[in-house]
Amino acid sequence: MxxxxxGYVEMLKxxxxxxxxxxxxxxxxxxxxxxxxxxxxxxxEGGSFTLAGALSAVYGVANAVGQPLLGRAVDLxxxxxxxxxxxxxxxxxxxxxxxxxxxPLPLSYGAMILAGLFAPPLEGGLRxxxxxxxxxxxxxxxAYSLDAIAQELIYVVGPLIVTRIVALWxxxxxxxxxxxxxxxxxxxxxxxxxxxxxxxxxxxxxxxGALRSRGLLVLLGTFFFIGSALGSIAVAAxxxxxxxxxxxxxxxxxxxLGVGALIGGSVYGARQWGGSPEQRLRVLVCGLxxxxxxxxxxxxxxxxxxxxxxxxxxxAPCLACAFVVVDRHAPSGTVTEAFSWLVxxxxxxxxxxxxxxxxxVEYGGATAGFVVAVGGGAAAALxxxxxxxxxxxxxxxxxxxxxxxxDRNGAVEPGFSAxxxx
Numbered sequence: 001m002x003x004x005x006x007g008y009v010e011m012l013k014x015x016x017x018x019x020x021x022x023x024x025x026x027x028x029x030x031x032x033x034x035x036x037x038x039x040x041x042x043x044x045e046g047g048s049f050t051l052a053g054a055l056s057a058v059y060g061v062a063n064a065v066g067q068p069l070l071g072r073a074v075d076l077x078x079x080x081x082x083x084x085x086x087x088x089x090x091x092x093x094x095x096x097x098x099x100x101x102x103x104p105l106p107l108s109y110g111a112m113i114l115a116g117l118f119a120p121p122l123e124g125g126l127r128x129x130x131x132x133x134x135x136x137x138x139x140x141x142x143a144y145s146l147d148a149i150a151q152e153l154i155y156v157v158g159p160l161i162v163t164r165i166v167a168l169w170x171x172x173x174x175x176x177x178x179x180x181x182x183x184x185x186x187x188x189x190x191x192x193x194x195x196x197x198x199x200x201x202x203x204x205x206x207x208x209g210a211l212r213s214r215g216l217l218v219l220l221g222t223f224f225f226i227g228s229a230l231g232s233i234a235v236a237a238x239x240x241x242x243x244x245x246x247x248x249x250x251x252x253x254x255x256x257l258g259v260g261a262l263i264g265g266s267v268y269g270a271r272q273w274g275g276s277p278e279q280r281l282r283v284l285v286c287g288l289x290x291x292x293x294x295x296x297x298x299x300x301x302x303x304x305x306x307x308x309x310x311x312x313x314x315x316a317p318c319l320a321c322a323f324v325v326v327d328r329h330a331p332s333g334t335v336t337e338a339f340s341w342l343v344x345x346x347x348x349x350x351x352x353x354x355x356x357x358x359x360x361v362e363y364g365g366a367t368a369g370f371v372v373a374v375g376g377g378a379a380a381a382l383x384x385x386x387x388x389x390x391x392x393x394x395x396x397x398x399x400x401x402x403x404x405x406x407d408r409n410g411a412v413e414p415g416f417s418a419x420x421x422x
Contacts, residue, residue: 008269011142016133016194021143023192024126025150027087027185030094030178031119031347032151033158034059035234035354036254037178038112040162041171043238045102053235053358055112060231060351062116064344068210070121071340075200079125080190087186089118091179098172115179120186123151124339125195127323133194138272145269148320149262152312156258159251200335210338215278215329218391219322220345221383222285226318227349229292229376232357233257233311234350236369239361244301256305260312268317277324278391282384284321288314289377295370325391349376 012018035056042052066086073082093114100107130143158178165174189195210216234254241249273280291314294307322342330338353376360368384391 008142008146011134011139011146014134014139016192017143019192020126020129020133020189020194021146021150023185023188024122025154025185027120027122027182027189028151029154029158029161029185030090030182031063032154033162033174033178035231035350036159036238036250037162037171037175039235039238040166041098041175042102044171047102048358049235049239049361050358051102053354053356055108056231056235057351057355058109059112059116060347060354062113063119064116064347064351066117066119067121067124067340067344067347068337070118071124071337072334074121074125074128074336074340075334079129079195079198083120083122083125083195084183084186084190086118086120087183090115090120091176091183093118094175094179098175120182121336121340121343122186122189123343124336125189127327127339128200128336129194129198132198141272142269144323145265145316145320147323148316149265149269151319152258152261152265152316154258156255156262158258159254163248163251210330210334210341213329213331213338214390215392216326216338216341218383218387219325219329220341221387222281222380223322223342224345224349224352225376225380225383226285226288226315227346227351227376228353228356229349229373229380230315231350231353232369232372232376233295235354235357235361236366236373239369240298240304240366243366249301252301252305253308256308257312257315260309261315262312263309264313265316265320268320277321277328281318281321281325281391282381282388284314284318285384286381288318289374289381292370292374292377296367296374298367298370329391 012021038056038059039049039052042055043049047055070082070086093111093116097108097111097115100111102108126147127144130140130147134140134143161178162174165177237250237253240253241251291311295304295311297307298304299307323339326338326342327335353372357369357372360372364371
């Protein structure tokens, strides 16, 4: 049964669905634009690419540390008590950074730690809410696909918003306005009835939490390297833009990458796919890695923008498929934490990528930056291929009944039959 455009429309007609998706989309804007906005701000303050990459990396690592901790807190205490206060704190941290600038530098790093550590776990929170809002598997498939598409939409719109605010006001204003929007988006989510009522399923007391799943660990390794590739591309795009006309060129490339992801995600979500999601994810990640390779050509702006669109085609399908795989492998009662760990692995990878690509760009230009991105994509594919046994499809009966409408991770294959998978 297709989940085409009509499937998206029907899903969005479900009460609260559009509000939750839109609120999360706005609330995630600060994270989606942080790499570009921090680099532009540091450069405007007279800092080097290496310093910009280091500060962005600190933000990313702090974000990565905070996401699973905040995700576990959400599973234990609910969404409103955790998500909104953390959104306010991350906005205050970024505001401090724009006031301090690069002097004294230790305080700048401290502000980055504060802003990153308390970035609200909106992504994991939304994916935890979907099963309680949507009551059938077709709508849930459409939601995961549309969620991945929406995530890429902020990577299309986000860079354009950053450069527009910079043009109208300043780099500091871009950081502050985006984080104010993040607070508004978080408030829209946590004030909704589904968010206020949501409770996680009972969980086994275990210090590893979601990390005791081998399948989840394989996913985290894979998305660490995908994140490193995307973090590298963000800095390499700025270096490419500096060589060919300034910051607007960088925003074009990053937006083009998001456009490709939108196209790919729309095609992927337009139908149900046979076979196991684990097998499909291997194919999608290999495709993602291959389409990064043409970026090494670094041609003129028009051709490079086209290559960026192509490079993004498999990103949203990889994310949508990964959401289903996480849902299948996360232990009961760890749904928000499991999704937050995925965000963490992605964020740590992006942070490492931005830190590593800074010196590469300094010495080898934009081409060297894209080499780092290609290496990240290849490593992601290699992890999945080498760890096939650890990410096998869970054994389950053909039809599984979820233990809780709020947390389908109590079942091995939550909410899906063997014949009809997302």
